[in-house]
Amino acid sequence: MNNTPLKKQWIAIVAVLVITAVLGALILRDKKPASGGDGHGHAEASHGEEHKDEHGEKDGHSEKDGHVEKDGHSEKEEHAQEAAPAPTKGPHGGKLLKEGNYAVEVTIFETGREPQFRLYTYVDGKPVDPAQSQVQLTIERLGQPPQAFALAKEGDYLAGNATVTEPHSFKVKVTATHAGKTHQMGYEQVEARVTMTDAQMKAAGVDLGTAGPALIGSTLRLTGEVKYNSDRTVQVVPRLAGLVEEVKASAGDTVRKGQVLAVISSQGLSDQRAELLAAQRRLSLARTTYERERKLWEEKISAKQDMLQAQAAMEEASIAVQSAQNKLASLGGVAASGSLTRYELRSPIDGVVTEKRLSLGESVKEDSAVFTVSDLSTVWVEAAVGVRDLGSVVTGLPVVVKANAFEAQANAKINYMSALVGEQTRNAVARIVLANPKGIWRPGLPVTVDVLIEEKQVAVAVAADAVQDLRDWKVVFGRYGTALEARPLELGISDGKHVEVRAGLRAGENYARTNSFVVKAELGKAGASHDH
CATH class of the missing domain: 2.40.30.170 (Efflux pump adaptor protein, beta barrel domain)
Structure with missing residues (x-):
């Protein structure tokens, strides 16, 4: 039986195991802490040296991720802090600002009082005594210098020392020191504000002014x-009873002084005119008699006494004419130029007829205010x-x-x-x-x-x-x-x-x-x- 292939397989397996053991030892050596080398409590290499020497993975992030660690925070975390998200709502309905395990809730309390800042402090999400923190709060409004609020403990919160005036539109900066560590937090809220460019304002016709001193009454x-100006308003009264024959003006008409407003037929006026005519004729006769008696006296034909009697009769007739003329003038009548009964009612001033109280054919009394004319x-x-x-x-x-x-x-x-x-x-x-x-x-x-x-x-x-x-x-x-x-x-x-x-x-x-x-x-x- 040929055992050559089997031997080759075992050799390959042994080689793999040896290589694996060597690599494992190297990895364990690399991960071994560098501290305690000399036994005198010296700290390990600084963060700067550690970042300088490291080129592999660290805390699950490799260099190829592009987020190199710096002072315990990655660049990605730094950017997140610069563009901090809007604060969440806290247990008291305020803005909950967090940094690490520390948090401050900023509220504006205005129930039954003027608006006041009230701040609550938390560690690990649990309320802590606000007296354990030194907190400063500053707001910045548009166009105004920063306003700092002093805070003092009241119950379970820190209360601001001044009213938060309206509108509540500002940037809030909070500096809190707790357990020896200082936290910088903040947020911005906008109220009663709009944005309009110069072009938009011009199109809307909105011009700017500058607040400043002025003389105000x-x-x-x-x-x-x-x-109506009562000094320039007159009531036109006929002063003679009669019957309206013509109406030549209406309410709203502009009239001139002396313009005829109406014509009235008046028997009373006729009597006055007849009296004037009679007086004028008596005067004419008396004047003729006087002239004759004066010539006769001058020619020494008649006595002076006859001439003086004729003169006295002429003067009496003249007085009677003048009296009749005055009576007629007081009634607003003029010398007869036709019918003795024709009475022309005229405007005494320039103005506007504001009221008319007569109509054609109406009988009017001598004291009736038939027109009102006002300048x-x-x-x-x-x-x-x-x-x-x-x-x-x-x-x-x-x-x-x-x-x-x-x-x-x-x-x-x-x-x-x-x-x-x-x-x-x-x-x-x-x-x-x-x-x-x-x-x-x-x-x-x-x-x-x-x-x-x-x-x-x-x-x-x-x-x-x-x-x-x-x-x-x-x-x-x-x-x-x-x-x-x-x-x-x-x-x-x-x-x-x-x-x-x-x-x-x-x-x-x-x-x-x-x-x-x-x-x-x-x-x-x-x-x-x-x-x-």
Whole structure:
């Protein structure tokens, strides 16, 4: 039996076993720790030397993975820290910030109080006494210097020492030291902010303004009504009873002084005219008699006494004519030029017929106000002044009158303050005489009257039209780079053009001055949240 093949197989098996044993020994030697070489407690090679010498696998990662270890963290982990993910929600509903086994939960508590930072600390996911940590918290808002909050223990949390003002839109930086180790953590939250480039703002008609000092008048707003200027309004009365034969003007017509408004047939006027005619004829006869008697006296044919009697009769007739003319003039009649009963009712002033109270064929009385004619080149504005404001509102103060129904305003002054207070209204009346060259101020029009009480220099002011209502705030939209963010304001006095800013915006900050409602609309589209 030939055993040569069998021997070759055994030789090959033995060779494989020997090679395997040698390789195993080499691997075990490579993995043997390098520490304790001299028995004096020296540490092993530094991380820098270890990375320099290593070229194989380490902790399951080879060099070909491209993530070389550095100070216990791979480059991949370093990049993950630089671009930290959004914090998760903590047990108290806040932002849970983690670094290693340590965590801080940042909350903004505002139930029944002004918003306050409250921080909770954890180790290995379990709450720990916050007094064991030294924590600092700083926020950074757009366009404002950083604000640091001092934190003190209250119960199981650290409480901030200041109110977290709205909007809650800022970067939060937390530095916490626990068990000798310092942790740097943070997050950013955005609220009431939109992004608009310069081109987008120009297309929307949004112009920027700069908050700064201004001279603002302190104003008192009154409600009022436009009325006829009573000094330039007349009631046209016939002063003679009669029958209406013609009506030549209607309400709304513009008339000139002396223009005929209506014609009335009046028997009373006829009597007056007849009396005048009789007096005129008597005067004519008396004048002729006097002239004859005077010539006869001059020729010494008649006595002087006859001439003097004729002269006295002529003067009496002249007086009677003058009396009849005055009576006729007082009735508004003129000398007869046809029918003695024709009475022409004329406008006494230039103006507009505001009321007509007669019609053709109607019988009117001598005291009936049949027309009202008003000169509307000026009107009165009468505004109610409450008793508490009587000490501030005086004659001569400048005012701005604004129409409630349309865009119109005019500058004027208070011309009159009533000396009495109404028994029912408990108000006095301020009267303004308003020029009305275009006729836009119609009697009966409701208006508002802004009375300038005093002027005051303020440190920071913005355009009144830029202020918008957002939630329960009065805001303007500050401009920071390409961002527009709501700035809740504490407002002071206003004159309708500018409004004082007592808090919320600093001098020099830019804001959306015109068409700020567009920014508010964009904010609504963005669905800005109130995220804590």
